[in-house]
Amino acid sequence: MKISEIKDLQIAIIGGGYGGAAAAIALRNIGAENVHVYEQAPALGQVGAGIGLRPITVELFRKWGIFEKIAAVSSPSDYLEILSADGKHVLAQEIWPQLNDFEQPNHTRIIHRGDFIDALLGVLPAEMVHLDHKFSGIEDLGEKARVTFENGATVTADLVIGADGIRSLVRKELFSDQEPVFAGEHAYRAVISLDDAFGLAADDNNPRFYMGENGTIAYNLPLRHRGEVSYDITAPSQDGSWAPEITNDYLVSLLEGFDPRIVDIARNLDLSTVTSRSVFDIDPVENWHTDSVALLGDAAHAMLHHQGQGANSAILDAGGLTDALLEAASVKEALALYQATRKPVTDELQRLSRLGWNANAVESAFPEQAAAK
Numbered sequence: 001m002k003i004s005e006i007k008d009l010q011i012a013i014i015g016g017g018y019g020g021a022a023a024a025i026a027l028r029n030i031g032a033e034n035v036h037v038y039e040q041a042p043a044l045g046q047v048g049a050g051i052g053l054r055p056i057t058v059e060l061f062r063k064w065g066i067f068e069k070i071a072a073v074s075s076p077s078d079y080l081e082i083l084s085a086d087g088k089h090v091l092a093q094e095i096w097p098q099l100n101d102f103e104q105p106n107h108t109r110i111i112h113r114g115d116f117i118d119a120l121l122g123v124l125p126a127e128m129v130h131l132d133h134k135f136s137g138i139e140d141l142g143e144k145a146r147v148t149f150e151n152g153a154t155v156t157a158d159l160v161i162g163a164d165g166i167r168s169l170v171r172k173e174l175f176s177d178q179e180p181v182f183a184g185e186h187a188y189r190a191v192i193s194l195d196d197a198f199g200l201a202a203d204d205n206n207p208r209f210y211m212g213e214n215g216t217i218a219y220n221l222p223l224r225h226r227g228e229v230s231y232d233i234t235a236p237s238q239d240g241s242w243a244p245e246i247t248n249d250y251l252v253s254l255l256e257g258f259d260p261r262i263v264d265i266a267r268n269l270d271l272s273t274v275t276s277r278s279v280f281d282i283d284p285v286e287n288w289h290t291d292s293v294a295l296l297g298d299a300a301h302a303m304l305h306h307q308g309q310g311a312n313s314a315i316l317d318a319g320g321l322t323d324a325l326l327e328a329a330s331v332k333e334a335l336a337l338y339q340a341t342r343k344p345v346t347d348e349l350q351r352l353s354r355l356g357w358n359a360n361a362v363e364s365a366f367p368e369q370a371a372a373k
Contacts, residue, residue: 001325001334003031009331011035012147012157014135014170016044018113019297019314020163021120024128026318029064030326037124038149040134040164044121048113049189049275050221050230052077052207052308055098055106057315062106066123073115075205075225076107080365082357085212087259091362097369110205110221112191112230116311135169138293143332145292159331160293161321163314166280168299175287175295180280182240183304183354188233188251190274194222197229198261210262211357216254217306218262231265234305239278246276279304281354284347289335296321301346304353307368313346 009032013020016039027035053061053074061067078099082092096108121129134150138160145160162170166180194201201222202208210218219232235254237244251266282302288295297314320342321334328334352367 001328001330006325007031007033009034009159010157011159011161012145012155013037013161013163014147015039015163015165015297015299016041016117016121016129016131017163017165017297017314018117018120018311019299019317020161021117021124022315022318023161023163023296023321024124025064025066025120026060026322027325028124030322035128036155037121037129038133038135038147038155039129039131042132044118044131045114047117049191049232050110050207050223051113051116051311052080052096052221053109053111053116053315054308054312055096055101055108057312058106058109059102060315060319062102063319066119069119069123070109070111070116073119073225074109074111075223077110077206078107078204079206080209081206082209082211082362082365085210085216085218085255085258087210091211092365094365097366110207110223112223112226112228113311115226135164138170138173140174140290140293142291145290158292159335161296162293162299163296164299166282166298166302168295170293171285171295171299174290174293176285178283178285180282180302183279183281184236184238185234185279186237186239186244186276187279187305188235188246188274188276190231190269191223191226191228192231192265192269192273194224194227194229196265196268197231198264200259200261200265201229209357210258211362212255212258214254214256216258217357218255218258220262231269233266234279237278242278244276244278246271246274281350284343284350288339288343291332291335294321294335294338301343301350303346303350304356306356307349307353307366309349309353309368313349316345317342 221230324334324338
C-alpha cells in the first residue's frame with residue numbers, strides 16, 4: 001500500500017498489552033496516523049515478572065526508534081544456562097540466537113513485563129490510548145469492522161487488530177470458540193530483591209533454569225537494573241483452577257533436591273507478592289483474519305512459557321503486519337500475507353513450547369534452531 005493510503009487508515013487495536021502497544025508503534029512507524037488502542041483496564045499498573053526480549057525483537061526496536069527507551073529499563077544478556085536441579089551440572093549454555101546477526105550486537109534484554117508495557121505505551125501519544133474500554137462485540141462489515149465496548153462507545157475502522165490475549169473475545173466472536181488448553185502445570189512467580197535471593201543471582205544478567213527430574217523447573221532471571229530477581233517455579237499439577245491457592249510449605253515440597261538457595265527463597269517468600277496461575281495455551285487457530293480484522297500475539301497463538309517466545313512472537317507479529325501492509329495492495333491482501341508469513345512460524349513455536357523440558361534430555365537451550373535445520 002502507498003504511504004498515503006496507510007496514513008488515512010482508521011485502525012483500532014483491542015488490547016493495550018505489549019502486543020497491542022507494539023502494533024501501534026509499528027503502524028505509526030510506517031505512517032499510520034489514525035491508530036487507537038483500547039484497553040479494558042481503568043488504569044495501568046505494574047504486572048507480571050521478568051521476560052527476555054530476543055535479539056531479532058531488539059532489532060525491531062532499533063528500526064522503530066525506541067531501542068533507547070527499552071534499554072533504559074532492561075539489562076543485556078549474553079546467554080541462557082540450563083542446570084541440574086542442584087545447580088552442580090550445566091546441561092546447556094548457549095549464546096542467544098541471532099545475537100551477532102545484525103549491524104551491531106543485539107543482546108537479549110531482560111526486562112520486567114510491567115516496565116516493558118510502560119515503555120511501549122509511553123512512546124504513544126496519550127490521546128491514542130483509551131483506558132476503561134472493555135470489548136463487548138464486533139461486527140465484520142467486509143472492508144470495515146465495527147467494535148462496541150461495555151461503556152457504550154462504538155468504533156468503526158478499516159483495520160481492527162485483536163490483541164486481547166489468550167482469552168481473546170475477538171477470536172471467540174469471529175474465528176474460533178475453542179477454549180484455552182490446560183497444560184497440567186502451575187506457575188508461581190514473584191519478583192524479589194537481590195538481597196533476598198540468598199546469593200542465587202550471579203554477578204551477570206544471564207537467566208538460569210534449574211531442571212528437576214520430577215518435572216519441576218525453577219526459572220531465575222536477574223533484573224539487575226532494578227536490583228531484583230524474577231523467580232518462577234513451574235511444576236506439574238492436575239488442578240486446572242485459574243488461581244490455585246498455595247503455601248510456603250507446598251512450594252518447598254516441590255523443590256526436593258534443588259539448590260538450597262532456591263528452596264530458601266520459596267520458604268521465605270511473601271505469598272502476597274506471588275502470582276499463582278495454572279498454565280494454559282491454545283491449539284493452533286486455523287484462520288487469523290477476515291478482510292478487515294486480524295488477530296495478533298496471544299490472541300492468535302498463545303503458547304506455553306517454556307521457550308520464552310510469547311512476548312517475542314507478539315512483537316514480531318507487529319513487524320510482520322506492517323511489512324505486509326507495505327508490500328500488499330490493500331488491507332485485505334495484507335492480512336492474508338501477514339498470516340501466511342507468521343502462522344507457520346508460530347505454529348512451530350507452539351509445538352516446541354508444548355514439548356517443554358526434560359532434565360535427562362536437554363539437547364539444546366534453543367530447540368527452535370535445531371528444528372529449523
